[in-house]
Amino acid sequence: MSKSLGKILQRLRKEQGMNQEELSRGLCSISTLSRFESGEREPDQILFESLVSRLGKDSTKWELILSENDKRLLEKRNYIEYLIKTSQWEEVEKEIKGYKKFTGVSKTLHEQYQLFIQALLDQHNGEFEQALNQCKLALEKTKIVLKDDGLIIKNEVISKNELRILCLIGEILFESNVEQSIDLYNYWTTILRYVEARCSDERYRLEFYSQAYYYLAYIDYERAKYRRSICYCKKVLKELIEKRSICYLKQFIRLINKLNEVCDISAILELSSIENLNILLETLEEWEEENKKLQQKQQYIRPYNSTYSINEIIKNMRKYYGKTQEDFMEYSDVGIVSNQSALSKIETGKRSPRVTTRRNYLELLGLEGKEEGYQLAVQGEDFEIQELRWEIDFYISIHDVEKAEELLWRLKEKIDLDNVHNQRYIRTTELFIRDEIEGVSCEEYEKEIFSILELTMKDVDKIKQNYDKQGFFSGEDIVLMMNLGCAYHKNGEYEKALSYYQKIERYFCDIYPFSNAGIYKTLLYNLSQVYGLLGKYQDSLEKSRACILITMFYNKSYSLGRILY
Numbered sequence: 001m002s003k004s005l006g007k008i009l010q011r012l013r014k015e016q017g018m019n020q021e022e023l024s025r026g027l028c029s030i031s032t033l034s035r036f037e038s039g040e041r042e043p044d045q046i047l048f049e050s051l052v053s054r055l056g057k058d059s060t061k062w063e064l065i066l067s068e069n070d071k072r073l074l075e076k077r078n079y080i081e082y083l084i085k086t087s088q089w090e091e092v093e094k095e096i097k098g099y100k101k102f103t104g105v106s107k108t109l110h111e112q113y114q115l116f117i118q119a120l121l122d123q124h125n126g127e128f129e130q131a132l133n134q135c136k137l138a139l140e141k142t143k144i145v146l147k148d149d150g151l152i153i154k155n156e157v158i159s160k161n162e163l164r165i166l167c168l169i170g171e172i173l174f175e176s177n178v179e180q181s182i183d184l185y186n187y188w189t190t191i192l193r194y195v196e197a198r199c200s201d202e203r204y205r206l207e208f209y210s211q212a213y214y215y216l217a218y219i220d221y222e223r224a225k226y227r228r229s230i231c232y233c234k235k236v237l238k239e240l241i242e243k244r245s246i247c248y249l250k251q252f253i254r255l256i257n258k259l260n261e262v263c264d265i266s267a268i269l270e271l272s273s274i275e276n277l278n279i280l281l282e283t284l285e286e287w288e289e290e291n292k293k294l295q296q297k298q299q300y301i302r303p304y305n306s307t308y309s310i311n312e313i314i315k316n317m318r319k320y321y322g323k324t325q326e327d328f329m330e331y332s333d334v335g336i337v338s339n340q341s342a343l344s345k346i347e348t349g350k351r352s353p354r355v356t357t358r359r360n361y362l363e364l365l366g367l368e369g370k371e372e373g374y375q376l377a378v379q380g381e382d383f384e385i386q387e388l389r390w391e392i393d394f395y396i397s398i399h400d401v402e403k404a405e406e407l408l409w410r411l412k413e414k415i416d417l418d419n420v421h422n423q424r425y426i427r428t429t430e431l432f433i434r435d436e437i438e439g440v441s442c443e444e445y446e447k448e449i450f451s452i453l454e455l456t457m458k459d460v461d462k463i464k465q466n467y468d469k470q471g472f473f474s475g476e477d478i479v480l481m482m483n484l485g486c487a488y489h490k491n492g493e494y495e496k497a498l499s500y501y502q503k504i505e506r507y508f509c510d511i512y513p514f515s516n517a518g519i520y521k522t523l524l525y526n527l528s529q530v531y532g533l534l535g536k537y538q539d540s541l542e543k544s545r546a547c548i549l550i551t552m553f554y555n556k557s558y559s560l561g562r563i564l565y
Contacts, residue, residue: 005048005374007381010037012055015383022157023054026142027109042355042373045070046077046113047106050142053160057383058204061390063306063375063475065358068349071309073110075514080117082301085553089124092117109161112141116165123168128176135169158194160204166191167211174215188215201387202243210236210248218255229255230265244398246284246552253281287548300549306475306516310358310373313472315347316511317365320471366458367472369421377476378411379421385414392429401436404429424455428480435487445487449480478504478519482526489530498530521550 024033035041049059083092096117115138122131192212199205217232318328325340345351359371378389388411395404415422454460485500528543
């Protein structure tokens with residue numbers, strides 16, 4: 001079964017009864033989308049996110065191997081999002097000016113993003129009419145024109161950035177006195193219906209779902225429709241707790257306090273006391289204060305998925321094999337690049353290899369199976385298998401192994417079990433479940449982990465000797481190796497666990513410092529525990545605070561349950 005991004009896009013589009021014109025509208029030409037679907041080309045990162053999110057899926061779950069320029073653009077956007085999250089508005093203004101020189105291939109989408117950020121700045125400065133105009137201009141970039149009633153999404157498909165802009169319009173109209181003909185309750189109801197109908201991925205859906213319900217609940221509160229407002233609060237709180245998320249959690253707690261002033265709502269919400277929620281609110285606010293002290297720690301601001309540039313992978317893998325650029329030219333023996341100057345430009349990010357060249361490089365470097373720029377751990381065109389995989393991972397993370405095991409059986413029925421990447425995922429998950437149920441000795445655990453790594457990785461013996469010399473690990477490789485540390489951690493062998501964790505930390509910080517907030521956050525959490533158990537309390541506190549910073553930045557993070565719930 002193919003694992004091509006293009007095949008996945010095509011199948012999802014057809015399953016949703018969508019033609020190429022509808023999906024590509026304002027993003028790219030139909031012929032360009034056809035080339036993506038056929039595998040002739042791959043979209044740049046911002047276009048990839050737009051296409052995937054129009055299909056209702058979350059792009060942050062992919063592992064990305066990008067061009068150096070794309071990686072820098074993503075790094076820039078990620079830092080801008082962090083500044084917005086931490087209300088550093090003067091810095092946002094400086095950064096968005098600098099962003100304009102990074103146009104990339106999808107110029108229209110970059111212009112749309114700039115207009116969106118400018119609208120946020122105008123909103124912050126109280127310039128609401130100007131903010132609304134920026135939003136409308138941003139939507140027009142991808143051929144969306146607001147009607148007089150403000151609604152356009154009945155028969156449209158909307159990307160994540162377009163949905164953010166529509167939600168921002170709703171926020172601005174809610175908090176401003178701008179003259180309007182829009183029924184705001186109707187506006188947020190339409191957004192909610194779109195999210196419920198089109199955003200099938202839970203992680204992607206939850207962010208907008210929570211926001212829409214919050215504004216609907218608040219509007220009902222202002223209209224003295226308290227019972228309906230309380231019902232909305234109850235519905236969302238239940239889902240936030242179930243998914244271990246803090247999306248709009250603070251806002252809902254504050255609204256519940258307002259509702260509690262006009263009626264006793266503890267029984268309706270099925271809470272023993274509103275005080276429990278207020279303690280939670282205080283904790284969240286304390287964490288935000290801690291974050292202000294950590295704002296200079298830019299190494300913690302990274303994308304949620306595994307993100308690498310092909311340029312740095314080639315350079316690091318060449319060094320891993322102990323080859324100079326000249327050696328590597330001879331070593332390749334297949335004429336991938338014409339001369340050393342071309343290789344030097346690729347390694348410094350001044351030039352990006354074409355798709356076929358990149359695939360040849362990765363195969364040469366022992367990274368078969370990593371030829372695609374957008375990676376998924378389980379291979380196959382049916383997107384349901386990807387969603388099953390993510391659901392299994394979630395239930396393992398909250399230690400509900402019974403549910404994880406049930407879903408794993410369903411997954412095994414749907415995938416090609418002869419594919420080594422699928423074998424790897426199944427064996428890894430079975431190991432995690434078996435360890436949770438009956439416990440696995442450290443020696444057996446280590447033996448099985450390296451046996452799984454050998455399915456898709458060369459030179460595993462080198463990894464056993466010294467992780468620091470490895471040129472590239474996929475996200476799945478890192479998880480496997482981190483679980484070696486966890487095995488010793490659980491067994492009380494804290495020094496051995498620490499040695500594994502520190503090697504992975506050096507990989508994240510020294511080799512690929514922009515990769516995977518989700519895994520890095522878990523690593524920081526594990527480090528904070530081990531340092532504390534070894535009596536190294538200052539180190540433990542430092543890692544705990546860094547973990548909190550990343551958790552607060554990715555406020556829809558499932559692993560928040562470990563720290564808060």
